[in-house]
Amino acid sequence: MADQNTDVYSNSSTGTPPLRRHVGRIGLLFASIGSIIGSGWLFGAMNASQIAGPAAVISWGLGGLMILLIGLCYAELGAMFPLSGGVVRFPHIAFGGFSSYMTGWITWVACASVAPIEVEAALTYATKYAPFTSRHTVGGATVHTLTGLGMVVAVIAMAVFVVINYYGIRWFAAVNNVVVWWKLAIIAIVIAAFMLTQFNTDNFTSQGFKPDGWHGIFTAIATSGIVFSYLGFRQGIELAGESDNPKRNVPFAVIGSVLLTVVIYVLLQVAFIGSVNPSDIASGWSNISFTNDFGPLAAIASILGLGWLATLLYIDAVISPAGTGLIYTTVTARISYAMSRNGNAPESLGRTTHRGVPLVSMILAFVVGLILFLPFPSWQQLVGFITSATVLSFGSGPLAVVTFRKQIPNQRRPFKLPFVYVIAFLAFWSANLIVYWTGWSTNFKLFIAVLIGVVMLGVMVALDAENDRHISWDWQGAVWYLPWLGGLALISWLGDYGGGLGVLHFDTAFPVTFVFSGIIFALAWWVKLPTPAVERYIAEAREEAAEEDEVLGAAMSH
Numbered sequence: 138m139a140d141q142n143t144d145v146y147s148n149s150s151t152g153t154p155p156l157r158r159h160v161g162r163i164g165l166l167f168a169s170i171g172s173i174i175g176s177g178w179l180f181g182a183m184n185a186s187q188i189a190g191p192a193a194v195i196s197w198g199l200g201g202l203m204i205l206l207i208g209l210c211y212a213e214l215g216a217m218f219p220l221s222g223g224v225v226r227f228p229h230i231a232f233g234g235f236s237s238y239m240t241g242w243i244t245w246v247a248c249a250s251v252a253p254i255e256v257e258a259a260l261t262y263a264t265k266y267a268p269f270t271s272r273h274t275v276g277g278a279t280v281h282t283l284t285g286l287g288m289v290v291a292v293i294a295m296a297v298f299v300v301i302n303y304y305g306i307r308w309f310a311a312v313n314n315v316v317v318w319w320k321l322a323i324i325a326i327v328i329a330a331f332m333l334t335q336f337n338t339d340n341f342t343s344q345g346f347k348p349d350g351w352h353g354i355f356t357a358i359a360t361s362g363i364v365f366s367y368l369g370f371r372q373g374i375e376l377a378g379e380s381d382n383p384k385r386n387v388p389f390a391v392i393g394s395v396l397l398t399v400v401i402y403v404l405l406q407v408a409f410i411g412s413v414n415p416s417d418i419a420s421g422w423s424n425i426s427f428t429n430d431f432g433p434l435a436a437i438a439s440i441l442g443l444g445w446l447a448t449l450l451y452i453d454a455v456i457s458p459a460g461t462g463l464i465y466t467t468v469t470a471r472i473s474y475a476m477s478r479n480g481n482a483p484e485s486l487g488r489t490t491h492r493g494v495p496l497v498s499m500i501l502a503f504v505v506g507l508i509l510f511l512p513f514p515s516w517q518q519l520v521g522f523i524t525s526a527t528v529l530s531f532g533s534g535p536l537a538v539v540t541f542r543k544q545i546p547n548q549r550r551p552f553k554l555p556f557v558y559v560i561a562f563l564a565f566w567s568a569n570l571i572v573y574w575t576g577w578s579t580n581f582k583l584f585i586a587v588l589i590g591v592v593m594l595g596v597m598v599a600l601d602a603e604n605d606r607h608i609s610w611d612w613q614g615a616v617w618y619l620p621w622l623g624g625l626a627l628i629s630w631l632g633d634y635g636g637g638l639g640v641l642h643f644d645t646a647f648p649v650t651f652v653f654s655g656i657i658f659a660l661a662w663w664v665k666l667p668t669p670a671v672e673r674y675i676a677e678a679r680e681e682a683a684e685e686d687e688v689l690g691a692a693m694s695h
Contacts, residue, residue, distance in 0.1 A: 159623045162386040165373050167317040168464060169394035172369025175251075175461025176258030178402065179454055180516060181362035182409035183425070183433040189357040190348040190422040191341040194406050196357040201399035203567035204367040205356070207531050208395050209554055210538040210564050212388040215374040216551040217541075219383030220365035220678060224376045225475045226531060230674045231537035233611020233666055234480065235594075236618050240533050242475040242590035247526035251465035252298055253506045254519045255458035256291045257283065261516055262432040262454030268514070270431065281431045282514040291510055294459070298466040303494055317462035322452045325447065326399055327434060328408045334441045336411035337528050344421055353645060356634060365524045366402065370394050371531075371548035409454055412437055436439065470498035478681050487558055521579040521635075528571045529583070532621070535561040535568070536658065540665040545672070566654040573626055573650055576635015584626045611670070617661040624653055 185193035214227050224244050229237030251612060258582030260269035261281045269287035281292060347353065358364055418425050427436055435450035450493030474495040486498045513519035538554065539561045572580060598610070628649060631640040641649060666674075 161381050162389055164314060164389040165386045166370040166393050168316050169370050169390045170318065171317040171366055171460050172372045172468075173394055173398045174317070174324065174401075174457060175366070175369065176255050176516060177362045177520075178324060178405060178460040179258060179262065179367025179450075179457065180436060181366050181402070183243055183408050184361035184517075185357040185363055185406065186410060186413075187423050188349065190344060190346065190363050191410050193357055193361070193363075193410070194362055194403055196354050196361070197402045197406050198399065198563065199354070199401070199505040200358040200363040201367060201395060201677055203564075203571065204364065204370065205395045205399075206394070206560055206567055207528075207534065208370045208566040210535045210561055211374050211531075212372070212391040213538050213550060213552050213554045213557075214534060215387035215391065216384045217360035217548060218675075218678060219387060220475070220681075223475075224371060224534065225472055226678065227535040227537045230671055230678065231540050231614075231645055232533070232618075232661070233609065233614040233670070233674075234617035235610045235612060236533060238476070238498050238594055238610070239587075239615075239618055239622075240530055241482070241588065242471060242593075243526055243587060244530035245469065245472050245476070246590075247523055247530055247588050248456075248465055248469040249502050249505045250509055250513070250519060250523045250526070252295060252462040252469070252502070253291070253509045253513070254516055255465070255514045256294045257514070257519065258458040259294070259455045260287045260290060264431050265435075265451060281516070282518075283510060288510060292507060294462070294502055295466075295506050298459075298463050299499055300397045301463055302467050302470065302499055303490075303496065305422040316456060316463075318594055320453070320457050321401075323449060323457075324405060327450070327556045328401075328404050328440075328447050330443055331408035331412040331437070331441070334412070336408075337413070338411065338419065340410050343415065345417055355570075356576075359571050360521045360525055360576065360579070360635070362520050363402075364502075364525075364528060364571055366394060367398065368524070368527045369461065369464070371527075372468060383480060385399045388552040390485065402576050404613060405673075407439070409434070411525060412441065414440065414520075454539050466499065466502060466695065469502040470495045472565055473498040473501060473535060497625075514684075521575050522582060525572050525575040525580055525583050526586070529622075529625075531610050532565060532568045536565040536617075536661040539658075540662060543662075544665060545675070546669050562654070566651060567657055569650050570647075571627060573629055573632055573646065574634055575629075576637065577629045577632065578611055578636035580626065580629040580635070584651070586623070587622055611666060614664055614666045616664040617657055620660070621657045623626075624657070628653065628690075 138550075142248065182193070185196055189196050211224070216225055217225065218230065220226050225237060225241040226241045257270075260283065264270045264281065267286065268284055269290060270281040271284050349356075370391050373394065413425065419428050427433075427440065432451065432454060435454070437449040438444075438447040438450055439674055473482055473486045474489075476482035477484055477498075486495065488495065490496050512523065539558055541548065542557060557687055568687070628641065628646075629637060631638050632646055633639040633642055
């Protein structure tokens, strides 16, 4: 039996010295904050106001609470098993190969989409200086899509992300810390300047505080960029394997980043609503528009006579998205690396350079990112897809944290989540609600991507059988997975968000998703892997961590 109290990073089996890890507590916190404060804050306040009006303030608070519930589950998991690509590896340990593969595929698709959307955000603001984007109407909404020039610059920006990451995690952490300090300073200046220059309290009531009721509040959470803005907390999990003290640093980074940014985003939303000229909302919040609204915060700064602040915002519109794109280029490569180590992706994705960088994984993310510019050439068209996909990938975490309490009760938990069953269920329900609120028109595309992943798995299984390779997919431990995805797709189709049939409404969707979440929660508990299988996967994780230490430790000497 595996010693459940042994650190997952134990190297006793190999005799290799521990890796000289270079991401400390503040570095890991800043990785999460830097990813949270990306392009979302540049567009989220205006988008949320258009959908929910002044009640967007509630949307930011509720969205932050729901993400915090999910983050608390991952804080326990990440401190217990501090592995690079942890979001993919936790379901592997708890439920086996198929669950790990599906979570990994969904996670990878979501993360590979982030660097492109951050580039699109930067170029949208930069349209003030060059024709990187042009205005179009898609589905009744105004969007700013990349032009030919914008496409060329986008490719160059994506390549720069790869080059920086090639030089390894130490340079990444150093660059990111500087970028995060810049982001925090700019946001603080914007909030203070808007509130002190012009603050119209009547804006909160003149068109009604909740012009579209709770439906608008919930829609804004999922589709305006609110949840998208919070999703960066995951970097504290994905980069846990790079941290010098993950047991202390992971919970600090995950919880701290969400709490801090909830306060920041709520204050920013309040400042935005108060600073808008009342004449710009005379036709209602849904019709708000003003000159240069492709860069809404900078445009308002100009209207208020704060030209210096507008200039800073146009500069930040490059720096903030670039910082987040840089982080996600790192994370996407490490997710495919983790999938390779789990045995459900090609071995080449798990190879590293002499610098310890998974270069093949990084190049794959770069190529797929370029492809995504074609069907999603604007920030507005891509944000809902990323939100739904990422939250869907988080769904297995709350399930794993409760099954581990039964499977490995004696495993050392540096951060032990109180009221774990209640919080984990609320986190799982929250994830399902966010996917539902995203709407069928977006989720349809997401579930097509999921189906592609299932087809790819079928090809892999067939090739394994043909080549007489025996890979354990742990089908029994994954009995809950396809009913979960299929049920979510059905509920989304029946709902009244984003082109659904409208069979489910506000008063019926909550109990339906609650009961559905409870059924899947119980089913996952019932079919979880037996303890011996979990211990075997933990032992494999220790061996992989030791190999990572050896490979990456040697790389640091170059």
